[in-house]
Amino acid sequence: MRYETFDSERHDLNKVAKLTYDVDFRTFDMLFKDEESAIKTIAKDLPKRGLGDFFKVILDDDGEIIGVLMIYNSVVSHKFYLKPLRLFVVDILDHFTLADIKRGDLYLAELAIDSRLRGQGIGRKVICDVIEYAKSKNYKRVILDADFRNTGAKKLYEKIGFVQFNKKSIKFLNFERGMYNMQYCLKD
Numbered sequence: 001m002r003y004e005t006f007d008s009e010r011h012d013l014n015k016v017a018k019l020t021y022d023v024d025f026r027t028f029d030m031l032f033k034d035e036e037s038a039i040k041t042i043a044k045d046l047p048k049r050g051l052g053d054f055f056k057v058i059l060d061d062d063g064e065i066i067g068v069l070m071i072y073n074s075v076v077s078h079k080f081y082l083k084p085l086r087l088f089v090v091d092i093l094d095h096f097t098l099a100d101i102k103r104g105d106l107y108l109a110e111l112a113i114d115s116r117l118r119g120q121g122i123g124r125k126v127i128c129d130v131i132e133y134a135k136s137k138n139y140k141r142v143i144l145d146a147d148f149r150n151t152g153a154k155k156l157y158e159k160i161g162f163v164q165f166n167k168k169s170i171k172f173l174n175f176e177r178g179m180y181n182m183q184y185c186l187k188d
Contacts, residue, residue: 001125003056003069008047011057012065017043019068019112026149030175058113058126066117069126070110073139074101097145097168099181104140106130111144127160131184140187148178157182 006016017039021028025035032038049055058067101107108130113122134142144162146154148169162182169178 001061001066001122002059003129004059005053006046006055006057006068013043013046014039015065016046016057016068019065019114020046020110022112022115023068023110024147026147027175027177055110058122065114067113067122067126068110069108069130071106071108071130071133072101073106074103097170097177097179099143099145099166099168099179099183101143104187106134106137106139106142108142108144124156124160127157131160131186135186138187140185142184142186144182145179146182148180154180154182160184 004011020042021035021039025038028038028042029035032041054070054072056069056071057065058069060066098109099107108127111123111126113126131142142162144157146157162184164180165183166181167178168181169176
């Protein structure tokens with residue numbers, strides 16, 4: 001398994017869009033009429049995001065995409081651009097529910113593993129790789145978010161050593177989105 005910086009010219013946009021959709025499918029399902037239109041919109045948006053080194057594709061030994069990973073810190077400036085309204089709504093919901101990133105934090109923003117390969121320890125290995133990377137770069141903690149409705153992910157994070165430090169939610173029409181903000185402390 002290896003990591004490569006996402007490149008819309010080289011990597012399968014539809015595969016990466018599907019994995020990005022999987023990270024937050026409940027929200028995308030609320031905003032789009034169906035999975036296909038959500039994935040199509042995400043695929044068109046990916047090349048515009050300007051995520052650089054922060055957005056990785058996870059490849060198996062044969063070079064096939066098996067997952068996506070996005071990590072960044074508090075000093076990253078996000079590229080602002082005109083995006084589809086539904087994706088802008090996702091950004092607004094994120095603003096109110098995701099963990100606040102402080103100086104010394106490495107934020108694990110997105111992690112998705114191909115559904116056919118889940119349960120094989122790949123997600124755990126990626127998280128452990130992120131922790132080791134954070135240690136090597138002298139970060140104080142790794143933070144991430146676990147959706148209220150994804151108890152399996154929260155349990156995995158807790159087994160690895162993450163603890164909840166905050167809880168945020170927002171209601172939007174008949175939809176509620178909430179996150180457990182979790183941390184893995186590397187330094188006091």
